[in-house]
Amino acid sequence: MTPITEVEGRRLPLSNLEKVLYPATGFTKGELLHYYATTADALLAHLRDRPVSFLRFPDGPGGQRFFAKNVPPGTPAWVKTAEVPRSQGVTRQILVQDLASLMWSANLVTEFHTPQWRADAPARADRLVLDLDPGEPADVVQCCEVALWLRSRLAADGLDSYAKTSGSKGLHLLIPLAPVPSERASAYAKALAREAEADLPDLVVHRMTRSLRPGKVFVDHSQNSAAKTTATPYTLRARAEPTVSTPVTWDEVEACRRRGDAGDLVFLADDIAPRLQRYGDLLGPLNDPDRAGPLPQPYR
Known part of the structure; x- marks a missing residue:
C-alpha cells in the first residue's frame, strides 16, 4: 500500500x-x-x-x-x-x-x-551560465583554474560571478544579469569562451568538438540559449553516488586548484544540510535584483 x-x-x-x-x-x-x-x-x-x-x-x-x-x-x-x-x-x-x-x-x-529566464519573461535571461566541462585527464582542478580566470574577466565587465559544482565532473559559473534577450546573453557568453581559449590555449576549448577536448576544459556557453537548461542548484544528480550540484565559495575553488585534489569539490546529499547551516545559500545573490549587472554594451 x-x-x-x-x-x-x-x-x-x-x-x-x-x-x-x-x-x-x-x-x-x-x-x-x-x-x-x-x-x-x-x-x-x-x-x-x-x-x-x-x-x-x-x-x-x-x-x-x-x-x-x-x-x-x-x-x-x-x-x-x-x-x-x-x-x-x-x-x-x-x-x-x-x-x-x-x-x-x-x-x-x-x-x-x-532555463536562465523566468516564466513571465520567456527568452529574457536574468542570469548567465558558463558550464566548465573537463575532458580527461583534466578534471575539476583545471576547471577551478579556468573559473578563476573567468571570475576576474567578468569582474572587469562589472559582473559578479558565483560557482557551483555540476554534481558531475565540472563546475558551473552563474552570473546575475539585468534581464536581456537570451540571444545577447548567448553572444556574450560565446565571446567570453573564445577569449578564455585565446588567453589559455593549452587549457581551454570553446567548441564542443570531442577531438579537441582531451586534457582541456570545454567552456560550454550554449546553455544560455533560451531553449536550453542547466542543472538547478542543489539538485541531486543521476551519478554512481548521490552527488549534488553544490554552491561553493571562491576560497574553496582556489584551495582545490592549489591542492590539486578533485575530491575537494565532491559533495553528497548528506553534506548539504551542514553547508547550508554554515554558509546559507551561497547563490542567494542570483535572486537579488540589486546584484544583477548589465551586459557590456556594445560587446564585440
Missing part, C-alpha cells in the same frame, strides 16, 4: 520509499525525498517561476533515464504550470513553486533543470 503524507495541506502518495536508488551507497528513495525536503528553502528559491525540465531516473542512475519537459500525465490540478514557447509552438511545463510541488516532483525521482 502506497503511504500518503500531507504537505502544506496537499495529500501526496509517496511510493517505494525503501527502494535503493544508488547501489554504491545504499541511498534509498526515502532518503532522496528526505534530502529534497530538508533543502527545500534553498532549492525552491532557484526553481521558483522557472519552467522545470525533469531528468528522471526512477530505477536509479544505472537504469533508464529520460528527459521530460511537458507536464506529465497524472499531474495534480494544484501543481502550477506555465505556457512555454517552443519552435514547434506553445507547450506547458511544471512550475515548482512550493514544498508540496517539490515533493510531488521528487517522488518522480528526478534531476531538476531550469
